[in-house]
Amino acid sequence: MIYQYASLGKYHLSNLKNRWIHFSNVNAFNDPFDSEIRVRHEGTEEQWRNYLKKIGENPKSINRKIWMLKAIAVANNRDQNKLYFPRKENIRYNAYVTCFSRRFDSILMWSHYAHNHTGFTRGFETKIEENLEYIDIEKGQLEYLKFGDVGRIVLFDVQYSSDPPPTANGLLEDKYVERFLKTKYIDWAYEQEVRAFCLNSWIKNEDIIHSTDCLKEIIFGLKTPIEDMKSMTLALKESGARDVKLYRCERLPDSFQIQKREIFDLDSETNNNGS
Structure with missing residues (x-):
């Protein structure tokens, strides 16, 4: 019960x-720490391609987003083997x-x-x-x-x-x-x-x-x-x-x-x- x-x-x-x-x-919720969902998206080009394919992106869209991720890495002096997308997801909402x-x-x-x-x-x-x-x-x-x-x-x-x-x-x-x-x-x-x-x-x-x-x-x-x-x-x-x-x-x-x-x-x- x-x-x-x-x-x-x-x-x-x-x-x-x-x-x-x-x-x-x-x-x-009355507790601001409760269900505080913290997520980042970071990985190799291969991991990104697998992820984007899994969520339904087409090949053209995948190539465009990989190019964008590499551009972000260059602009921020980041390792291109750890492509990172700097955004917060609204999963909590x-x-x-x-x-x-x-x-x-x-x-x-x-x-x-x-x-x-x-x-x-x-x-x-x-x-x-x-x-x-x-x-x-x-x-x-x-x-x-x-x-x-x-x-x-x-x-x-x-x-x-x-x-x-x-x-x-x-x-x-x-x-x-x-x-x-x-x-x-x-x-x-x-x-x-x-x-x-x-x-x-x-x-x-x-x-x-x-x-x-x-x-x-x-x-x-x-x-x-x-x-x-x-x-x-x-x-x-x-x-x-x-x-x-x-x-x-x-x-x-x-x-x-x-x-x-x-x-x-x-x-x-x-x-x-x-x-």
């Missing part, structure tokens, strides 16, 4: 009703991510991502096939370059490190984007984050519709108002999602920990200030 924390706001009911999982552009966690009981995440424990989390059941973990979605929304339209979003665990990944060489590496998107600074390790990512050319909409049976839990926070619990429960029924259990967070006595308690009768619940 993986969990996605959310605050009460403009879109929380529509997200539940429409079964949306939102993908955000990585430029919107094209990368979209949705974030989950392996844990539902993080006091910090309830405080940060669920607005002081007044929000909720959605608990999704994942599947594993051929060493790939994924969530089922409706087909026709997302097309991976390698897999095509498979009706799923593929997940990966974030890796935490004291140092960022080294700058990639775009001539020699194909999967460097994933390497940057799955690495975060070690201080974030408490989140136990799980991500799915895509490029904007892979998706038709930033809100992906998940299947009716992968959502298994809604967990309300310590301080989620009863009226909001009821409105979310109604939106959940309208979504068509099946067999979703409702829970509410509770404090464990004499500890900095929370647990979840299943709700069987929402009308018997009372508002809580978190105590």
